Amino acid sequence: MSGPAAPPSVVPAPAMPTNALVEYLLRLGDDRLVLGHRVSEWCGHGPILEEDIALSNVSLDLLGQATMLLHLAGEAEGRGRDEDALAYFREVVEFRNCQLVELPKGDFAFTIARQFLFDVYAVVMLDALTGSIHGELAAIAAKSLKEAKYHVRHSGEWMLRLGDGTDESHRRVQKAIDELWRFTGELFAPDDVDRAMQAAGIGPDIAALRPTWESLVRDVVSRATLTIPNDLPRVASTRGGRTGSHTEYLGHLLAEMQIIARSHPGAAW
Amino acid sequence: MVAQAVRATREALLSVLDRVMDPEVPVLSVRELGIVRDVEVDPAGSVIVTVTPTYSGCPAIRVIEQDIVAALDQAGYPGARVRTTYAPAWTTDWIAPEAKAKLKAYGIAPPGLAERGELVQLFRRRATAQCPYCDSYETELRSEFGSTACKSVCWCRACRQPFEEFKAI
Numbered sequence: 145m146s147g148p149a150a151p152p153s154v155v156p157a158p159a160m161p162t163n164a165l166v167e168y169l170l171r172l173g174d175d176r177l178v179l180g181h182r183v184s185e186w187c188g189h190g191p192i193l194e195e196d197i198a199l200s201n202v203s204l205d206l207l208g209q210a211t212m213l214l215h216l217a218g219e220a221e222g223r224g225r226d227e228d229a230l231a232y233f234r235e236v237v238e239f240r241n242c243q244l245v246e247l248p249k250g251d252f253a254f255t256i257a258r259q260f261l262f263d264v265y266a267v268v269m270l271d272a273l274t275g276s277i278h279g280e281l282a283a284i285a286a287k288s289l290k291e292a293k294y295h296v297r298h299s300g301e302w303m304l305r306l307g308d309g310t311d312e313s314h315r316r317v318q319k320a321i322d323e324l325w326r327f328t329g330e331l332f333a334p335d336d337v338d339r340a341m342q343a344a345g346i347g348p349d350i351a352a353l354r355p356t357w358e359s360l361v362r363d364v365v366s367r368a369t370l371t372i373p374n375d376l377p378r379v380a381s382t383r384g385g386r387t388g389s390h391t392e393y394l395g396h397l398l399a400e401m402q403i404i405a406r407s408h409p410g411a412a413w
Numbered sequence: 414m415v416a417q418a419v420r421a422t423r424e425a426l427l428s429v430l431d432r433v434m435d436p437e438v439p440v441l442s443v444r445e446l447g448i449v450r451d452v453e454v455d456p457a458g459s460v461i462v463t464v465t466p467t468y469s470g471c472p473a474i475r476v477i478e479q480d481i482v483a484a485l486d487q488a489g490y491p492g493a494r495v496r497t498t499y500a501p502a503w504t505t506d507w508i509a510p511e512a513k514a515k516l517k518a519y520g521i522a523p524p525g526l527a528e529r530g531e532l533v534q535l536f537r538r539r540a541t542a543q544c545p546y547c548d549s550y551e552t553e554l555r556s557e558f559g560s561t562a563c564k565s566v567c568w569c570r571a572c573r574q575p576f577e578e579f580k581a582i
């Protein structure tokens with residue numbers, strides 16, 4: 145071949161949908177699908193019966209919210225994929241959840257700390273989304289907000305018990321916060337999708353939500369005699385879970401979650 | 414005349430739905446729980462029932478939809494469809510006092526008024542539930558989460574029995 149290199153004649157098809165609304169709904173839905181699955185891992189393994197039931201209930205709510213949001217995402221996409229197709233037949237790089245929710249469940253303190261950080265994010269975000277001009281999204285947000293308020297009371301009260309409890313519980317939950325804090329940056333780092341949604345009146349300015357989130361988190365953390373690490377959250381760029389870059393843990397989670405649906409396509413029971 | 418006939422049909426349909434009980438709280442109908450939001454007949458003559466789920470993940474909602482379609486079919490309205498709406502969000506404030514009395518008689522403490530509190534409201538502020546067995550208010554909340562999404566677990570110090578409370582949401 146000679147002469148200047150010609151531009152590639154075939155532009156590779158985007159691996160995922162490019163529509164900003166679809167992306168946005170996938171982010172909201174995938175957060176809840178993945179966390180719902182993680183929390184469900186406690187079913188039958190809770191430290192006490194009440195917590196086994198509580199965590200399973202939280203998981204169920206999250207999966208229900210994910211169903212509504214992914215259903216809406218499928219409709220917006222317009223390619224005939226329903227919530228099940230989106231949950232069971234996408235690959236790791238097509239998932240849009242934040243990395244915070246895919247981390248392994250760890251011990252009870254880790255699960256509670258992660259849940260608390262997410263639950264506060266959920267109430268702040270859902271509260272903002274109730275004002276969305278997208279009627280169906282606003283309705284789902286209003287419904288989910290009621291459940292999220294229950295969730296944050298559960299995880300928040302446990303933060304107080306564990307942080308202000310025994311030396312052992314304090315040590316464990318402090319370690320969890322130290323490990324988790326760097327994954328919170330991604331939650332409030334807007335990219336083009338967020339900006340497009342904000343411009344359209346569909347979503348809030350997520351960067352502006354951070355101070356509210358942080359003051360709610362810090363209030364409980366300090367009452368629990370715990371501290372927040374000084375280092376600034378990393379993953380502040382958009383190169384996180386929101387654009388399909390995930391930790392190694394998500395693939396293992398999906399393998400477990402998707403195997404039945406993929407082994408028996410179309411199975412009904 | 415037409416308006417009268419439409420009203421009569423609507424009343425008849427609603428009375429059918431009055432007999433569809435919630436699978437997990439079988440003393441209340443799906444209407445009493447506020448799950449049924451509307452019923453109408455489309456131009457082709459098919460019945461369309463609009464429902465709203467109690468909780469996002471309530472596993473009973475599919476069964477409820479099947480029960481509604483089956484009940485209408487039996488009553489002479491074949492081919493009914495169920496449509497889901499999320500707005501306005503379901504609230505226990507829609508449960509009427511008579512229905513709350515049925516819950517209590519069944520052994521479930523009825524919900525109080527739904528709280529419109531702060532985003533993060535730790536430790537529930539409202540009064541403790543009344544024990545459905547002995548009527549005492551000497552009760553305590555054991556867990557906000559119970560055997561189904563809509564119930565929490567309480568303990569009565571007076572009659573020393575656990576009981577369930579319908580969560581106010």
